[in-house]
Every structure is written in C-alpha cells, then in structure tokens.
Amino acid sequence: MPFPLFIALRYLRTKRKGLFTMITTVIGVTGVSIGVAALLTTLSVMNGFQADIQKKIVGAQAHVTVYAHMNPAREKKLREAIGAEAEIVATSPFALGQAIVTFGERSTGIVLKGMDPRQEFTVNDLSKSLTAGDWAALRPEIPEGGGKPVPGIVLGEELAKNLGAWIGDTVVLISPQSLSTPMGMIPAMKKFRVAGTLHTGYYEYDSAAAYAELEPTAAFLDTPGGLSGLQARLSDLERSDAVAASLQDRLGWDYRVRSFTELNRTLFAALKLEKAVMFIILALIILVASFNIASNLVLMGNEKLRDIGLLKAMGATPGQIRRIFLWVGSLIGGFGVFLGVLLGLVLCWIIERYPIVELPADIYYLSRVPVSIEAHDVFWVVVCGLALAVLATLYPAYKTAKVDPIEAIHYG
Known part of the structure; x- marks a missing residue:
C-alpha cells in the first residue's frame, strides 16, 4: 500500500x-x-x-424517409438503392402535402399523408394507434344519396376534437394547388368521409395529421408521379443515421434522404x-x-x-x-x-x-x-x-x- x-x-x-x-x-x-x-x-x-x-x-414515422419528385426512372433507381441495403426490412410509398380541412364553420391546416395501409403498417406502428373506426373504411364509398365515391380519412384525435367531427361525418379538404377553370384559378377541393381517429401520444401529430389512401391523396395534391417518396423500416433503429447517409450517397442529391432523428432534429x-x-x-x-x-x-x-x-x-x-x-x-x-x-x-x-x-x-x-x-x-x-x-x-x-x-x- x-x-x-x-x-x-x-x-x-x-x-x-x-x-x-x-x-x-x-x-x-x-x-x-x-x-x-x-x-x-x-x-x-x-x-x-x-x-x-x-x-x-417512431410509432408514427418510418426509420428512414426518402423524398423525391417521382417518375418511373427515379422510382426504379430508388427501389434498386433500397434493395441494396441489407438492413432495410420493409418499405412503403407515400404522398405528402399540406391542406386545409373544414367542417361546418371550423377549419385548420393539416399535413395530409396518402399511403397504402398494408405497406404503411410494416414501416411504423400506426395500426396500433387507431382509437375509433377502421382502416379498411379508407376505401372510397358511394354516399347513400348516390354520387361520386367519397374516400375515407383518418384524423388525429385532437384534430377531430378541434373540428368537432366524428366517424361518418364529411369534411372538405382544400389544397394549395390551384385548378384552372373558365372562371379563373380556384383552389382544389375534395370531400372526405371521416373513417376513424388515432392517438399516437405525440401532440404535434394528433393535432395536425390526417391519413388517407394513396391514390385519392396523390390526385388531390397533384403529386408528380403519384408519389412523394418511400419510407423504410430497419432491422436496427440505431442505424438509421448511417443507413440514411449510405442511401444519400447511392442516390445523389436529386433525392432527399432523412432519418427520423434528422426529421426531428430540433426536438x-x-x-x-x-x-x-x-x-x-x-x-x-x-x-x-x-x-x-x-x-x-x-x-x-x-x-x-x-x-x-x-x-x-x-x-x-x-x-x-x-x-x-x-x-x-x-x-x-x-x-x-x-x-x-x-x-x-x-x-x-x-x-x-x-x-x-x-x-x-x-x-x-x-x-x-x-x-x-x-x-x-x-x-x-x-x-x-x-x-x-x-x-x-x-x-x-x-x-x-x-x-x-x-x-x-x-x-x-
């Protein structure tokens, strides 16, 4: 000692x-x-x-998200790059945009996401977040009085409360994309039927997010190529930054690749x-x-x-x-x-x-x-x-x- x-x-x-x-x-x-x-x-x-x-x-977002203005060639390149990453276990296409939702005299801005539920639920846990309604009700249905089929929409629980809307109610979405008519330029408008509400536990999503099927959403938002990008789920969440960087190198700067930490960097x-x-x-x-x-x-x-x-x-x-x-x-x-x-x-x-x-x-x-x-x-x-x-x-x-x-x- x-x-x-x-x-x-x-x-x-x-x-x-x-x-x-x-x-x-x-x-x-x-x-x-x-x-x-x-x-x-x-x-x-x-x-x-x-x-x-x-x-x-992570329950509401994918581990890695790739944004791009799609066309067949770009989509093919993107899928090849994703296929080359062994750590990616599932992917899902999406269309994303901003809109205004109105119900009665109430209106508010939202982020509208179009997706294929079967693929979407492989990259996040939204399927567990539904508090009322049914994801299957997103499919367009013909109203009782007849007319064009109205697609369904799932609203965040806080958003539905703020609007006073409930399952079966019809809300109107207004897109910032303008339509050219004989009367001049007017904003695109489309009716959606409330198919359910969800609770992710994250207020920013529950108060401003809405989900609908991919095709009607892409058409409403006038999304180029019908897609805003692809989402991916990884075998190891902690590798999201590394995989995002690898994909960015493979794809080049025509694509924006973001991990969930980069999308929420400020938080x-x-x-x-x-x-x-x-x-x-x-x-x-x-x-x-x-x-x-x-x-x-x-x-x-x-x-x-x-x-x-x-x-x-x-x-x-x-x-x-x-x-x-x-x-x-x-x-x-x-x-x-x-x-x-x-x-x-x-x-x-x-x-x-x-x-x-x-x-x-x-x-x-x-x-x-x-x-x-x-x-x-x-x-x-x-x-x-x-x-x-x-x-x-x-x-x-x-x-x-x-x-x-x-x-x-x-x-x-």
Whole structure:
C-alpha cells in the first residue's frame, strides 16, 4: 500500500478531537451524496421522457424517409438503392402535402399523408394507434344519396376534437394547388368521409395529421408521379443515421434522404441541450458540497499539524504530504459519491415502480414519470462527483504541504 494512502486511512480511522470537524465531514459527505443522487435521478427522468418521445415518433414515422419528385426512372433507381441495403426490412410509398380541412364553420391546416395501409403498417406502428373506426373504411364509398365515391380519412384525435367531427361525418379538404377553370384559378377541393381517429401520444401529430389512401391523396395534391417518396423500416433503429447517409450517397442529391432523428432534429437537440444544462446546474451543487470537504481538510491540517511536522522531519516530501490530504479528500468524496449513486438508483426504482408523481395525462400524454437509467450517465456522474471532490481538496492539500516542519512540531 502506498505510504500516502496508508497515512490517509489512519487519519480517517482515528477519532477526531473536534466536534465541528466531524460535523463538517458529515455535511460534506451528505451534500455530495444528495447532489449526486439528484443529478442521477434527474438525468434518468430526462432519459425516460426522451425515450418515450422517441417511441411515439417512431410509432408514427418510418426509420428512414426518402423524398423525391417521382417518375418511373427515379422510382426504379430508388427501389434498386433500397434493395441494396441489407438492413432495410420493409418499405412503403407515400404522398405528402399540406391542406386545409373544414367542417361546418371550423377549419385548420393539416399535413395530409396518402399511403397504402398494408405497406404503411410494416414501416411504423400506426395500426396500433387507431382509437375509433377502421382502416379498411379508407376505401372510397358511394354516399347513400348516390354520387361520386367519397374516400375515407383518418384524423388525429385532437384534430377531430378541434373540428368537432366524428366517424361518418364529411369534411372538405382544400389544397394549395390551384385548378384552372373558365372562371379563373380556384383552389382544389375534395370531400372526405371521416373513417376513424388515432392517438399516437405525440401532440404535434394528433393535432395536425390526417391519413388517407394513396391514390385519392396523390390526385388531390397533384403529386408528380403519384408519389412523394418511400419510407423504410430497419432491422436496427440505431442505424438509421448511417443507413440514411449510405442511401444519400447511392442516390445523389436529386433525392432527399432523412432519418427520423434528422426529421426531428430540433426536438432532439432541445432535449440534449436541456439535459446538458441540468447536468451543469446539478454539478455545481456537488461542487458547493465539496467545499465542505475542503474546509474539513483545512481543519484536519491544523489538527494534525504536529504529525505533519514529524513526518517531514522523518523524510516525507511535500509531494507525499499533498498526496496524503488528496487521498483523504478523495476517500471522503468517493464515499459520498457511492452513497449518492446508491440513493439515486433507489429513487429511480421507487419513481418507476410506484406512482409517487402522477401527471395529468390530458396535458403530458403520460400518467407517470418515465425513468431510464443509462450506464454512461452513471459513469459520468461518478466521474464528475469524484473530479469535483478532488478539485476541492487541491488548495488545502497544497497549503498543508508547505508547512515548515520545525514550526509544525513546535506549535502543533
């Protein structure tokens, strides 16, 4: 065992003379423990929210989406490129555009997506999101009074509530694409029959998304080639960025290839920034708590002044004296970090298992706080806690090492 570590352990095991010194040690360990526990719990809760948001987004989006103005040659090239990617397990064509939906006196802007339900459900989990109605009802039906077949449309649950529309109601969609008539240019309009409502758990989709069959949607939006692109599902979601980059290289810049993380870059960047800010703020709490360890070392240095003088007189170098007190501070801080990690893991387990904190589901789309403990977060919390504890011990360690041995023995 190294000499500085041996002496440090002896100092920690020795009964302390001053009650105040003992109190500062307890306060230092407790402060570091609480700071580490708060940091670990906060990061785990934020991980849980991010994982929940990602799950909901992936439930409504494909892992990789390719956008292009289609024609037979481009579609052939696209399908060949997708076929060359072994990690792509399913694809689905789509038509996408913006429109205005009106029902009665209410109207709002929407994102209209045309798709083939059988293929669509192989690239996302929309089939599980339907809360009312039937996807089969998207097929055009002739109204009871006769006339042209009216295609079905599935609305996001919040969108349907805002419009006041329900299954069987007829809504009118207005496209930004204009039609040329003898009376001049007029916007394209088409009737759709509400076939169902869906709840993805992600408000941006539930309040502004609508789904219909591919052909009537492409015709209504006047989509070139009848397609806006293709979506793909991968065998490994974590590979979405790499596969998107590979497809972009194969296809060239006539095509826009986006992974689900790129399509939601702003959201994930905001979550990442928020997590970083919380880490810094809570790390400062650990730093403040570490100053109690520093004050404890100053008091210990005064208490052990005679011992330090004797050690120096026996040949101990200033570097060894410094390392003694660095070891003392590190061991105290390390014990606090250990207790903090243990406390944080217990808190995360309690939050996940028991509904201590209940959230209003109509606002957060969650009834309980999600928790996800990541190994790399635990690692960085431990590293941060230990680093701050050691940082706080540097000044008292260097100050103590400068003591003159004769004065220390005489006045200690």
